[in-house]
Amino acid sequence: MQPGHNLKFWTPGGSSTPLLTAEHLDVPLDFEGVAAAGSILGTTATQIFSDQDCPVYATYRWLEFYHHESCGKCTPCREGNYWMVRVYRRILAGQGTHEDLDTLLDTCDNILGRSFCGLGDGATSSVTSSLTYFKQDYLDYIEGRTAPKLSDKQLVGAH
Ligand code: SF4
Incomplete structure (x- = not known):
């Protein structure tokens, strides 16, 4: 993250995939790992948002x-x-x-x-x-x- 920002939420595979949080940073970015965390890989277009978003x-x-x-x-x-x-x-x-x-x-x-x-x-x-x-x-x-x-x-x- 940029200085002064903390990660708040992210998508593993774009906007059509359920959001994950800072608690999920160690989730393996493979089909099984992301599914176990309650999301899906989708397009794998990861989007990252800070605590200022x-x-x-x-x-x-x-x-x-x-x-x-x-x-x-x-x-x-x-x-x-x-x-x-x-x-x-x-x-x-x-x-x-x-x-x-x-x-x-x-x-x-x-x-x-x-x-x-x-x-x-x-x-x-x-x-x-x-x-x-x-x-x-x-x-x-x-x-x-x-x-x-x-x-x-x-x-x-x-x-
Ligand atoms: S076909 Fe797809 S894009 Fe069109 S209304 Fe149904 S779900 Fe939405």
Whole structure:
């Protein structure tokens, strides 16, 4: 890491693979090792994030990608990503609720394994894993301990 940064989270294989943390640095980067840690190798495009990065915001930006790239063929991916992006915007604008976290997990449950191609499944990885490891970061937005990253204007202007 750069001086002054500590590793907070990383993806072993890109945004479609569940996040891992500093506790997983000794995980062997092979299929079995990563699977045993609860993730997958994916594209092996490792992405590294420091403690100055926000897992909630990173997940939101990934979801924007999946929402944009969804071809719309099947309902779970098309609608699920559409709505999850909106929930993230609400949370990041300081207007989220505790129920939003259940909504995100429920939506992922309805996308994973129910989408026609891997894009739908991949979209859920960062959501469920970030909620597993970094739920407190979500609660800090919802309960007002972290300043909003998105403005009301960005929320209203969302499409
Ligand atoms: S899962 Fe694949 S086929 Fe279905 S809407 Fe998403 S991108 Fe299209």
